[in-house]
Amino acid sequence: MPEDGRGAAADQAAQILSELCAGADEAERIRIRRRLPEGLEALGVRMREVFDLAARWEKRLESPRGLVPELLRCPDYERRMVGVSILDFRARRRLDQGQREELADLYLDHHDQLSVWDLVDRAAPRVVGRYLMEGLGPEARRKLLEELADSADPMRRRTAVTATFWMVRQGELDDALHLAARLAGETSERVSQPVGTALREVGKIDQERLVAFLREHGERLQRVTVRYAVARLPQPVREEFVPPRRR
Template sequence: MSAAEEIVAALREHATDTEREKISRRLRGSSRPLGVRMGTVFDLAKQHRDIGLGEVTGLLRSPWYEARMVGVSILDFRARRQLTDDQRAELARLYLDNHDTIDTWDFVDRAAPRVLGGWLLTRTDRSVLETLARSADTYERRSAITATFWLVRNGEIADALAIAGLLADDAEVDVTASVGVALREVSVQDREAAIAFLRRRGSDMPRPALRTAVSKLDEPLRSELLGH
């Protein structure tokens, strides 16, 4: 039995009908829930974070939601380590090569910041962000903006603002929600840059995303930017 098969077998042991019904109510995308609590999923990912990357691919290509979540979680846990540029590139390439299976918002949020953002932090060529942002696929666009969270956390805001500019008026809430988060974090690093962007493009953004974007600014600015 392969490591990926062993992980799926362990997930099955922890599955319950109650949890399956709960996950089913919120789940979108092509995967199906077994019915395993996320705490258990993450514990299994930690226990198996050193499996081969081929096995991680097997998890990402599983039909089961929890198996895919173990896969993206292993990528995230690996990306938290001290890695060489080549090792980071390998993780990012695996994520990108299997992006057709990364088709819910929580898969993206689990891995994109450290796996993609951590890889791009040391690269001058970040054109993959624009490629993803211009994709017809909702979750590739979400990956583009969510990857910039890690860049912003490390004081680099230019890419976040550029990708937010492409996606500010996106038709999908799963994309604009992350745009709002990115701009909120930009406001922590560079208040004036965030304000300038929001004065220019805030009216293009859906209200929930705009409220998130201004949430760390002071009240007079929030009121101005929200149009109160």
């Protein structure tokens, strides 16, 4: 990025910081800080205010390519959340595939800054998942998802899984089931929980495929994955995989 463009983005990021600090609360800062990794600061702003601010800024931007990377490099959680929220709000618009690719690239190129699970969840379905489904063929889409799913970084693995949420909502179940099988031995709850969520959403569309998947792979899945996966199944079917507790 040209120096003057980076300077403008830095000025905008500073303005966003000022707007966030105006709504900061110490009790909220302490609450948020408890769940953040070491080195990431919290300002103490409630998420509704963060999302409202992001929506206002997204409407002002001709393109997010300058501001969003600047926000994702910020030392505080809230400005990073503004950054991914701007991507999410932009992805809800009518865009051509070049524009969707730009959003996905902004997200993936700065993935190291997405060190908290909800930064991933805020944007991965619409920004990554929609681009992959509408912009790539099945083989290219599967390859990128597998690369993310095989990463040593659990947040990248979480991106792979949550990106399939968009696909499942459109009735495309194959990638979600493929990744769930690939990540069946996952030990990080940051990944095994959304795998269960993806399976649950598959079951809303095709209960028989979900049940068949659980019968084939259930023994390898984490308990949390199975609990989430069966949450919407009829009780007799659910109890096949999660027996009721004895009183």
